[in-house]
Amino acid sequence: MDNNFEEVSRKILTLCLIQKGNQILLGMKKRGFGEGKWNGFGGKVQEGETIEEAAEREVLEECGLKVKNLEKFGQLDFEFRDKPGEILEVHMYKSGDFEGESKESDEMLPQWFKISQIPYDKMWSDDVYWLPLFLEGKNFTGCFLFDENNRVLQHKLTGIDMLDINEVDLL
Numbered sequence: 001m002d003n004n005f006e007e008v009s010r011k012i013l014t015l016c017l018i019q020k021g022n023q024i025l026l027g028m029k030k031r032g033f034g035e036g037k038w039n040g041f042g043g044k045v046q047e048g049e050t051i052e053e054a055a056e057r058e059v060l061e062e063c064g065l066k067v068k069n070l071e072k073f074g075q076l077d078f079e080f081r082d083k084p085g086e087i088l089e090v091h092m093y094k095s096g097d098f099e100g101e102s103k104e105s106d107e108m109l110p111q112w113f114k115i116s117q118i119p120y121d122k123m124w125s126d127d128v129y130w131l132p133l134f135l136e137g138k139n140f141t142g143c144f145l146f147d148e149n150n151r152v153l154q155h156k157l158t159g160i161d162m163l164d165i166n167e168v169d170l171l
């Protein structure tokens with residue numbers, strides 16, 4: 001029997017932004033999804049770990065910093081027009097509390113950027129929409145639809161209260 005329900009699959013991912021004064025740490029992705037773009041650090045949540053544990057592990061693996069006291073500030077769904085129903089659910093954390101020096105890994109080349117010199121033209125095309133909100137200290141949820149050239153076709157962003165950020169349900 002036909003029905004109108006589309007199959008949706010969700011991959012749960014993390015993205016962590018590390019700040020120190022008026023600087024932000026970004027990594028140049030050296031391989032795989034997003035290669036050649038500056039981004040925060042993160043990746044897929046593995047079985048048996050919480051989303052926050054995954055966020056801490058990914059930062060350590062990708063740039064060698066041990067982050068503490070992560071704070072969630074956003075959650076975004078990303079979907080590509082040529083892959084309908086495959087949603088990347090990205091949980092976004094920030095931290096200004098870390099140990100160690102950032103160092104290059106197989107996946108990422110980290111670099112500190114002044115807030116005024118964030119390389120938006122070499123980042124995912126959604127970042128220019130939400131990163132300024134993050135820099136203003138806002139929390140948000142939203143979704144982005146991309147075309148085949150990774151350009152934003154449609155998006156929705158909603159600011160939310162700090163208290164609601166751990167209760168986000170975009171389904």
Ligand code: 6OG
Pocket residue numbers: 013014015016032033034039040041042043044078088090124125126127
């Ligand atoms: P791996 O596949 O390397 O994790 N990510 C995105 N980040 C931004 N800013 N925009 C997007 O728009 C993104 N899609 C995925 C989540 C991929 C990493 O890239 C982030 C993860 O931190 C489409 O394991």
